[in-house]
Amino acid sequence: MDKAQQDALKKAAGIEAAKLIEDGMVAGLGTGSTVRFLVDELGRRVQEEGLKFTGVTTSRRTQEQAESYGITIVDVDEVDHIDVTIDGADEVDKNFDGIKGGGAALLWEKIVATNSDRIVWIVDESKVVDTIGKFPLPVEVIPFGAGQVVKKFEARGYKPVLRLDAEGQPVRTDENNYVVDLHLERIEHPQALAEDLITTVGVVEHGLFLNMVDTVIVGDPNGPRVMT
Numbered sequence: 001m002d003k004a005q006q007d008a009l010k011k012a013a014g015i016e017a018a019k020l021i022e023d024g025m026v027a028g029l030g031t032g033s034t035v036r037f038l039v040d041e042l043g044r045r046v047q048e049e050g051l052k053f054t055g056v057t058t059s060r061r062t063q064e065q066a067e068s069y070g071i072t073i074v075d076v077d078e079v080d081h082i083d084v085t086i087d088g089a090d091e092v093d094k095n096f097d098g099i100k101g102g103g104a105a106l107l108w109e110k111i112v113a114t115n116s117d118r119i120v121w122i123v124d125e126s127k128v129v130d131t132i133g134k135f136p137l138p139v140e141v142i143p144f145g146a147g148q149v150v151k152k153f154e155a156r157g158y159k160p161v162l163r164l165d166a167e168g169q170p171v172r173t174d175e176n177n178y179v180v181d182l183h184l185e186r187i188e189h190p191q192a193l194a195e196d197l198i199t200t201v202g203v204v205e206h207g208l209f210l211n212m213v214d215t216v217i218v219g220d221p222n223g224p225r226v227m228t
């Protein structure tokens with residue numbers, strides 16, 4: 001699949017998911033190229049159909065895009081609930097366990113997700129896998145002592161790589177932390193791995209999203225497919 005085809009599938013999933021947002025809702029808005037299509041469609045509905053909803057965003061990037069359409073964005077601490085959060089994913093298996101954080105927004109994404117009544121993911125069909133782990137697992141770490149965390153991950157056989165930007169500098173998250181990507185290839189026991197990562201001092205959050213999602217909308221060449 002080339003990028004244009006993949007973008008068409010992402011766009012179809014984003015447009016389908018936008019139908020879930022109704023007047024008066026509080027909606028969590030994820031991050032990434034698939035979510036960009038969702039926000040474009042929500043922006044269109046706000047401007048052309050007068051849709052009125054409140055958004056809680058998972059990154060500054062998404063906030064800027066949403067506000068450019070006149071969508072009202074509030075801080076996660078300003079709402080008493082989030083009706084539904086729609087986000088992308090890097091991989092998802094048949095149990096709806098997945099990997100997120102390819103766009104380095106995993107921490108805010110997980111905070112918004114865990115405060116949402118419902119979580120929906122939008123992906124193109126290439127993201128649906130039998131076993132997660134081929135996509136390097138992002139882990140957000142505090143810069144202080146990050147080298148020591150990387151050494152610990154190496155000793156555990158996790159094949160960590162500090163994520164760098166185009167200038168060779170460590171990528172910084174919206175919380176100014178680093179991202180370490182674990183090249184695991186296959187994650188057979190995601191729950192145990194999640195426990196190991198989150199109890200490592202210096203780790204802020206990891207990109208394993210387990211048992212959180214109830215619906216996945218898959219962009220498929222035959223049209224968007226809703227998996228529940």
Ligand code: 5RP
Nearest residue numbers: 032033034088101102103105
């Ligand atoms: C950002 C994410 C994204 O949702 C994930 O990387 C998918 O991105 P895209 O829609 O661009 O493929 O987790 O941290």
